[in-house]
Amino acid sequence: MALSRILVFLFFYLFFINTRARSIIQRPQPSFSFKINSTSENYGSCSFTVMIRTSCYSTSYTRDQISLSFGDAYGNQVYAPRLDDPGSRAFKPCSTDTYTLYGPCTYQICYLYLYRSGYDGWMPYDVSVYGPNSSPVSFYFNVFIPSGTWYGFNYCGRRGNADAASVAAA
Numbered sequence: 001m002a003l004s005r006i007l008v009f010l011f012f013y014l015f016f017i018n019t020r021a022r023s024i025i026q027r028p029q030p031s032f033s034f035k036i037n038s039t040s041e042n043y044g045s046c047s048f049t050v051m052i053r054t055s056c057y058s059t060s061y062t063r064d065q066i067s068l069s070f071g072d073a074y075g076n077q078v079y080a081p082r083l084d085d086p087g088s089r090a091f092k093p094c095s096t097d098t099y100t101l102y103g104p105c106t107y108q109i110c111y112l113y114l115y116r117s118g119y120d121g122w123m124p125y126d127v128s129v130y131g132p133n134s135s136p137v138s139f140y141f142n143v144f145i146p147s148g149t150w151y152g153f154n155y156c157g158r159r160g161n162a163d164a165a166s167v168a169a170a
Contacts, residue, residue, distance in 0.1 A: 034150040046105035064118025073156040078103030113152035
């Protein structure tokens, strides 16, 4: 009886020690090859609502330039060259800032990148995008955005793209 308890304990101990949980939510990544389409800025006939929640652990304010780009797997891209406005007190910790952006109509949004330029630093918690031809989607950051590089997520072209987007669906 004692031997069977020891064997059961040993089995569970080895099983849980040798297995590691894998997150289904990816972390944002830098994209050194990401390019802005020349026709994406303020072009198109669709309206998008973008909600950006700033992490409670972010700096008290930022004077950094914040840009955003998102799009679908077919090359349709929406680009906002400058979301920040130091006079508006945007991107304060624990706050949500909402923007209406215009751009080309998209299919399901599958990528989103942020670009930060400056010295203050900024940590978004998440970014949610609502568009006319796309299910709402949220991209979870909760890390400081490095300065000088596009940083975010690209679920386009991946097997199970709809599943990846639904993991982050709002």
